[in-house]
Amino acid sequence: MRFSEIIGQEKLKSKLIVGVKNGRIPHAQLFLGKSGFGGLPLALAYAQYISCINPTDSDSCGECSSCRKMQSITHPDMHFSFPFPSDKAKKSSDLMVEWRAVLTEKPYVNLPDWMSVLGAEKKQANFPIAECREIIRSLSLKPFESEYKFLVLWLPEYLGNEGNVLLKIIEEPPHNTIFLLVAENEEKILxxxxxRTQSVKVPPLLVSELTEFLIKSNELTEDEATRVAHISHGDFNESQKFANGFESPFFETWRGWMALCYGRKMGELVNWADNTAQMGKESLKGFLQYGLELLRGVLVSSYSSELNTWDGSEGKFITNMNSMNLPFENLELMCNEIERSIGLIERNAQPKIVLLDLSFLITRKLKK
Ligand SMILES: [Zn+2]
Incomplete structure (x- = not known):
């Protein structure tokens, strides 16, 4: 991947390039930011730039033998490690076909997307001990073609205590080895x-950068693109959900839930929580996050309907909910509780209990 293929992040790109030109290439760096900000594509472009035979002042050449292999994810000195469910493979290299396809088609991939590529939406992903040993083994080899060999370690937050076997190699890596860790959540990393890593903060994309991209690639008008860029909070993945004009796959589940809460259908809410809890931890977090965004939409547009930036059935949902004239405090409290519930699910609380508690709270707060 070349730097020019990555949306925005101009400051960070030039900082990385200047580092390479001055011979300052730290041996272990951690690219930190949401998947939609571009940490993974940046790590790929950075490795390609370092090993490019004819780099320019601002990018790799894209044509030399090294660039071509980097671009097709077949460079023998580029190693990858990523989380996966233990029933799908023993080590990352068993999943290279799928991984290569994802990196080529969707380099801003996040964990739920990756799990759905593997047909494992409801499963837990991690790095088994065999994978950690494989990392050590593959890095003990000499570089084949480049001066450096690289390990792109995606989502180290999913490294459990097994990850401790990697400490020594990260601290004292074999000669000319570069670790590029790409993470979303610093707090969850061992x-x-x-x-042992130097952190590189990957900030949200600027509204102007995302707008420009959406006009070109999604063929949106300037107004549409600006609106989508604003509600996406600098996250490319979010922008694609909105730009494609489809309502979220979570919408029906969300609307159904709100209807049950509003109608105070306690028995059905218990069944609903039972079923919805089955969607798996990552999807459930995504679902609640989505609902939170919708409710925030209600909050914001309670000041003025002009501020309702959603359209289609989601926009209508927000308008309808606004016409209920709920007290501001009720909406705020619902948002806070949903946010807290996402944290609870993150920390492995029972999803069904969390959903039931939330249902009871929302049932009370949907009345004036
Ligand atoms: Zn090149």
């Missing part, structure tokens, strides 16, 4: 790993 402290021992975190302390």
């Amino acid at each position: 402290g021992t790993i975190l302390s």
Whole structure:
């Protein structure tokens, strides 16, 4: 991947390039930011730039033998490690066909997308011990073609205590080895790993950068693109959900839930919580996050309907909910509780209990 293929992040790109030109290439870096901000594509472009035979001042050439292999994800000195469900493979290299396809088609991939590529939406992903040993083994080889060999370690937050076997190699890597860790959530990374890496903050995309991209690639008008860029909070993945004009796949489940709460259908709410809890931890977090965005939409547009930036059935849902004239505090409390519930699910609370508690709260707060 070349830097020019990555949306925005101009400051960060030039910082990385200047580092390479001055011979300052830290041996372990952690690219930190949401998947939709572009940490993974940046790590790929950075490795390609370092090993490019004819780099320019601002990018890799895209044509030399090294660039071509980097672009087709077949470079022998580029190693990857990523989380996967243990029934799908023993090590990352068993899933290279799927991984290569994802990186080529969707380099801004996030974990739920990756799990759905593997047909494992409801499963837990991690790095089994065999994978950690494989990392050590593959990095003990000499570089084949480049001066450096790279390990792109995607989502180290899913490294459990097994990850501790990697400490020594991260601290004292074999000659000319570069670790590029790409993470979304610093707090969930083993402290021992975190302390051995230099962190590179990947910020949200600027509204102007995302707008420009959406006009070109999604063929939106300037107004549409600006609206989508605003509600996407600098996240490319979010922008694609909105730009494609489809309502979220979560919408019907959300609307159904709100209707049950509003109608105070307690028995049905218990069944609903039972079923919805089955969607798996990552999807459930996505679902609640989505609902939170919708409710925030209600909050914001309670000041003025002009501020309702959603359209289609989601926009109508927000308008309808606004016409209920719920007290501001009720909406705010619902938002806070949903946010808190996402945290609880994150920390492995029982999804069904969390959903039931939320249902009871929302049932009360949907009345004036
Ligand atoms: Zn090149």
